[in-house]
Amino acid sequence: MVNIAILGFGTVGSGVAEVMEENAQSISHNAAEDIRVKYIVDIRDLSGSPFADKLTRDFSVVENDPEVQVVVETIGGATVAYEYTKRALLAGKSVVTSNKELVATRGHELLEIAKRKNVNYLFEASVGGGIPIIRPITQCLTANELDEIYGILNGTTNYILTRMITDGAPFAEILKDAQRLGYAEADPTADIEGLDAARKICILADLCFGKSVDPESISVEGISGVTLEDIEYARRLGCKLKLLGRAYRLPDGHITAYVAPHLISKTSLLSNVDGVMNGIVVHGNALGECMFYGAGAGKRPTASAVVADVIDAVKHMKARKYIGWEESEPGWVVNAEDVKTRWYIRTGSGLEKIGRAFGDVRLISYPGDYPGAGPGEYAFATPELTGRELSAKTSTMEIRSRFRIL
């Protein structure tokens, strides 16, 4: 019998308790041990909940109980969660989490503590919700030199972009709908502005390339600047607009990582990942490309990943998992604005300015050919340029949108 404690009984924490109870039999079978939730640590009142008898407000009860061998941290954020995770690891308990902010910002440090204490810090649920992605990278693709990882890492923004495409309704309207349906939070900033995706791509880059990537240091652009014109012009190029987190190795051995809207070809499998779903593409030098798809958020899918980690922690009570990455040196992550890519441009400047900056370009749109367009609007795709080169070339132009083409 292994005893666990759940810290934070919100959506994910309560999902973990429910899945543990519902699938108790197969979970015991898979772990080759019975697993019992001994404590739930939360400050809220759980009276009426079937789990009320396990509630405590005092984390030190968990910390000092030698019977508790695995702690589930589903508090979120990087303050209390950080403190409790550290104390649990230092007390010799394995910790399992869905907390992307904490893993992205403090992962290196917490994994080092886990290593020193010979316990595990596992975080499959921190990226892609229920989609298996952390363990496939760290265990299944180990024969490869990984060159690139990118994907649709945030369900809220993918839902909004998908509905803008299918319904032809503008961003603000769909956002309100998403909030009403529970797909977007009351304060949707972290999702909409790409911060959530940034944390996730940093965790993936840490694992794929072996060194820390700080979410604060990478270029992050959300979807609030995407308009229906952009959606239409992307369609004319045979593309869909999707918010991607992306990290890849550059020819000189450094890496770049960033979050931004991209035009991606409709013939790619990733472009068909719609609604709240997530899809993550990994490229390795032996395997080529593979993709992982599924529900990137939600109570039960996230709980599915957390509980799988609990089972893994129970199975590895005496054998530490090899997960970790090094601190990175300055300059390891090259700013995405300094890396060449093709760009889609929507502008109110005329053909003369476009021609002077880019020479002959094939226009995707010109004034009058799309009813919703702004005055004197042109759209076109550029050859490969860095973001800085693009900014220099367009410094005297009125730029309405600029997005990368994958």
Next chain:
Amino acid sequence: MVNIAILGFGTVGSGVAEVMEENAQSISHNAAEDIRVKYIVDIRDLSGSPFADKLTRDFSVVENDPEVQVVVETIGGATVAYEYTKRALLAGKSVVTSNKELVATRGHELLEIAKRKNVNYLFEASVGGGIPIIRPITQCLTANELDEIYGILNGTTNYILTRMITDGAPFAEILKDAQRLGYAEADPTADIEGLDAARKICILADLCFGKSVDPESISVEGISGVTLEDIEYARRLGCKLKLLGRAYRLPDGHITAYVAPHLISKTSLLSNVDGVMNGIVVHGNALGECMFYGAGAGKRPTASAVVADVIDAVKHMKARKYIGWEESEPGWVVNAEDVKTRWYIRTGSGLEKIGRAFGDVRLISYPGDYPGAGPGEYAFATPELTGRELSAKTSTMEIRSRFRIL
């Protein structure tokens, strides 16, 4: 330093040696050990190959060398491969394989021997080539009761069906092309008639549902009966024709497993898995649906999975992995012909017979509306029926095609 031996130096075996050499540095890092190929066992002449000095024709050299701790079996088939695998496991060596035939037919027995000898028998490469699927099922989805698994498990047939759809050329012509391009073997029977996919879906069903499923005992239908008319009528239903291996739990707790062409909706992600690629969908009660996509065959993708297993075997030298399933009792697998599904029917029988058997059906095609169609041809979709019910209803009709609708 861990020494390994490769048995069988064909496409996959030589790919393993190449990837081990090319990515030696990151492989050592990931395994936390140097790994050396000490022997290659094959009957062919490797003179001129950079690996010639490792060649032996005598498996007992490997068997009796205590330095060899992991054996890679890439011989194929279930005769010599079976004997050598058994002897290697009994000699206390872990075995890693890409051999789907052996795992599907003797997996239970070999896993039992591995368990007894406290070594590992790993077979990630046996299904989906380089796509991580075995380990995600056995380690990442362990919190779920799995209800269903299905997918495009054979690249050769998917290539042929994809080109029939895109080129509008008939089966026999595309098959010849596929043979010329190396996507189909000189004797393509095992691929075309669904046997390869049958072995794979049986391995997946073993893992998902915990009991042996014998590929000889399940209903298997290949793609040689698929015509361009079928492709066209599927399109009219908003579907694509794909060869699926499928296994799922029935309401009474039993399972069914089979291989057959299916009409699947163009809005599904799986329908966009084209060419030689594979895609596998898993459904669990906590996670919902997830999909794994990538190269299902080929030298380097398959080697990617084999070498990842070698690394895992090296990391688990003293800790056995928990993989296995039980023997199944008679009746565990219900014949797919006894399970209800919707059917697509193409027939030369007239409306009177159709009406008598099925009542009012919505026709997909009627005589004269498609130039390639046979004389007096109708096509339609049925309500849910078992295969046997369908056969009874259509016993006096001239049935040209009957495929399941997913």
